[in-house]
Amino acid sequence: MMSFKSPNLLLHLPPSPHIITSSSSFSLRNGSLLFFSTSACRVFAAKTVVQPETSSMEMIKETIKHASGGQDRVALRAAKKSYSYLQLVSSALDITSILRSNVINGSTCLDGARVGIAAKPSPEFVAGVLGTWLCGGVAVPLALSYPEAELLHVMNDSDISMVLSSEEHQGILENVAAQCSAKFSLFPSVTSMSPVTESHEHSQNGRAGMISNLTSEVAKFPTKEGDDPALILYTSGTTGKPKGVVHTHNSIISQVQILTEAWEYSSKDQFLHCLPLHHVHGLFNALLAPLYAGAVVDFMPKFSVRGIWQRWRDSYSKDGYKADDAITLFTGVPTMYTRLLQGYEAMDADQRAASAYAASQLRLMMCGSSALPYPVMKQWEDVTGHRLLERYGMTEFVMAISNPLHGKRKGGTVGKPLPRVEVKTLSDEGVEIKTGEGELCVRSPSLFKEYWKKETVTKESFTDDGFFKTGDTVTVDEDGYFKILGRTNADIMKVGGYKLSALEIEAVLLEHDAILECCVLGLPDKDYGEVVCAIIVPHEDVKKKAEQESKPALTLQELRSWALERLAPYKLPKKLFLRDKLPRNAMGKVNKKEMKKLLEAEAA
Numbered sequence: 001m002m003s004f005k006s007p008n009l010l011l012h013l014p015p016s017p018h019i020i021t022s023s024s025s026f027s028l029r030n031g032s033l034l035f036f037s038t039s040a041c042r043v044f045a046a047k048t049v050v051q052p053e054t055s056s057m058e059m060i061k062e063t064i065k066h067a068s069g070g071q072d073r074v075a076l077r078a079a080k081k082s083y084s085y086l087q088l089v090s091s092a093l094d095i096t097s098i099l100r101s102n103v104i105n106g107s108t109c110l111d112g113a114r115v116g117i118a119a120k121p122s123p124e125f126v127a128g129v130l131g132t133w134l135c136g137g138v139a140v141p142l143a144l145s146y147p148e149a150e151l152l153h154v155m156n157d158s159d160i161s162m163v164l165s166s167e168e169h170q171g172i173l174e175n176v177a178a179q180c181s182a183k184f185s186l187f188p189s190v191t192s193m194s195p196v197t198e199s200h201e202h203s204q205n206g207r208a209g210m211i212s213n214l215t216s217e218v219a220k221f222p223t224k225e226g227d228d229p230a231l232i233l234y235t236s237g238t239t240g241k242p243k244g245v246v247h248t249h250n251s252i253i254s255q256v257q258i259l260t261e262a263w264e265y266s267s268k269d270q271f272l273h274c275l276p277l278h279h280v281h282g283l284f285n286a287l288l289a290p291l292y293a294g295a296v297v298d299f300m301p302k303f304s305v306r307g308i309w310q311r312w313r314d315s316y317s318k319d320g321y322k323a324d325d326a327i328t329l330f331t332g333v334p335t336m337y338t339r340l341l342q343g344y345e346a347m348d349a350d351q352r353a354a355s356a357y358a359a360s361q362l363r364l365m366m367c368g369s370s371a372l373p374y375p376v377m378k379q380w381e382d383v384t385g386h387r388l389l390e391r392y393g394m395t396e397f398v399m400a401i402s403n404p405l406h407g408k409r410k411g412g413t414v415g416k417p418l419p420r421v422e423v424k425t426l427s428d429e430g431v432e433i434k435t436g437e438g439e440l441c442v443r444s445p446s447l448f449k450e451y452w453k454k455e456t457v458t459k460e461s462f463t464d465d466g467f468f469k470t471g472d473t474v475t476v477d478e479d480g481y482f483k484i485l486g487r488t489n490a491d492i493m494k495v496g497g498y499k500l501s502a503l504e505i506e507a508v509l510l511e512h513d514a515i516l517e518c519c520v521l522g523l524p525d526k527d528y529g530e531v532v533c534a535i536i537v538p539h540e541d542v543k544k545k546a547e548q549e550s551k552p553a554l555t556l557q558e559l560r561s562w563a564l565e566r567l568a569p570y571k572l573p574k575k576l577f578l579r580d581k582l583p584r585n586a587m588g589k590v591n592k593k594e595m596k597k598l599l600e601a602e603a604a
């Protein structure tokens with residue numbers, strides 16, 4: 001019996017038959033099965049739940065055998081072109097040829113060799129990851145915003161054998177590849193659908209031919225187990241130097257199934273995607289899980305406030321019109337919603353009405369990666385009617401806790417554990433606690449395997465019973481909803497005898513009319529250990545008015561007397577810095593460790 005390592009080669013073929021063989025070591029229930037075909041191939045999604053250690057070669061072969069009929073479905077949209085599941089798989093197979101001839105002299109298995117993927121969100125990126133998995137490699141999505149030195153660190157650390165790059169990034173990547181003795185190739189371009197193929201139904205004979213090609217092509221690839229590495233993602237480095245987080249085929253398939261189930265992703269969904277792909281938010285929540293469910297992913301590679309509102313208005317209009325390619329799902333980091341609200345406020349009355357209506361028609365809007373400030377959540381709800389679904393995740397386990405799709409979404413919390421995710425809270429002494437503040441620990445089928453080449457750090461990150469220690473301080477409310485108080489070593493300040501959450505203070509300060517953005521952190525103090533310090537970006541109009549009057553947009557005294565009614569005295573900021581903007585990374589996060597160093601240097 002042939003088995004295959006990549007459960008992630010998932011494409012959608014409706015109407016999909018139920019595929020169960022007596023010889024299969026898996027069962028098909030509620031998820032979806034991604035599925036590849038030959039150069040004339042296609043990816044299918046069949047509802048399934050994969051048991052651990054299942055090989056997807058079996059599923060692919062069985063799916064091919066039973067597949068019949070159906071259209072050439074759209075998987076992706078990018079730059080006004082559509083790409084079918086079939087075309088993606090076809091390109092993935094082209095990529096296997098490049099990898100095989102460059103990395104392993106024509107043999108079939110990369111055997112865990114690392115392949116750097118350098119492309120903006122595009123069909124090339126997806127085909128690159130799928131092609132790497134298909135021939136036994138480990139995909140390493142590269143951060144395109146990284147300067148050369150950081151790219152070199154990541155590529156040397158993960159010991160990359162080959163880089164696949166788009167033309168746009170050829171200059172820098174060819175150079176870095178040469179410095180770390182990795183092979184380099186440009187992506188072959190992915191053919192887009194013509195308007196004819198977009199609506200064309202393949203004949204039964206045509207499909208039979210494709211399926212038979214697919215079967216023979218796929219059968220040429222080697223067996224790998226579900227616990228083999230499939231993906232290395234580098235952490236953002238908020239808490240230290242970026243570490244390579246190794247995910248396996250099993251952890252990936254588990255996560256996409258968990259998300260599909262929790263948020264009811266389906267083939268009826270169309271996801272507007274505008275996040276980077278080297279972080280879990282953009283890669284799993286907005287790409288792999290929707291593709292697994294057979295949805296369409298619509299790439300907008302650069303976040304654009306105007307572009308997003310426009311895309312929603314093109315999807316729905318107040319006279320009841322709904323476009324065929326209407327967006328149903330959206331996810332973003334909190335700062336994106338802040339910017340979208342600013343864009344909304346700058347519109348005239350008619351455009352506001354049209355925009356608010358269009359946004360209200362989406363099925364689901366989600367938020368995460370950092371704390372969603374309550375004022376932003378409230379304003380978004382007032383404008384669009386959507387209470388944002390806030391969830392909590394991390395590179396090491398992707399998503400673990402979420403507010404519900406149906407049921408109460410509680411502001412200021414991230415909800416409850418997702419299906420099949422176990423959590424516990426440990427006190428400073430390492431004892432499990434049911435109330436009060438402590439470190440969140442997570443055990444889930446989506447947990448990573450290890451930090452790349454960091455055996456000791458990996459070991460230290462887990463409890464004896466296999467829970468991953470997140471480094472985040474949390475509390476649980478009376479209904480079992482989790483509240484993230486922040487990174488223990490960056491957001492939890494020790495002031496006098498108190499442990500204070502910077503995130504809690506930030507949420508309150510953001511309610512001040514003059515404050516657009518803020519960051520709270522503890523600066524060293526000889527009397528109190530640390531003092532609360534607020535770095536504030538004032539609203540543009542407040543800033544302009546203050547400039548005209550030759551005074552600061554906000555003084556520490558004004559801030560403290562306003563906050564006195566809302567915060568305990570020991571939580572009031574003792575230092576205030578006004579800034580034009582906050583230094584944020586690709587996921588909208590402020591690196592507080594870096595920020596502290598800068599402020600300390602400034603104060604010295």
Ligand SMILES: Nc1ncnc2c1ncn2[C@@H]1O[C@H](COP(=O)(O)OP(=O)(O)OP(=O)(O)O)[C@@H](O)[C@H]1O
Nearest residue numbers: 235236237238239369370371391392393394395484
């Ligand atoms: N909804 C949320 N509310 C508050 N914090 C969140 C939320 N979602 C994610 N986070 C924060 O983001 C962290 C995970 O992000 P990521 O894995 O990118 O790590 P990082 O902290 O940004 O970088 P590094 O691991 O390199 O320090 C979580 O541990 C948590 O602190």
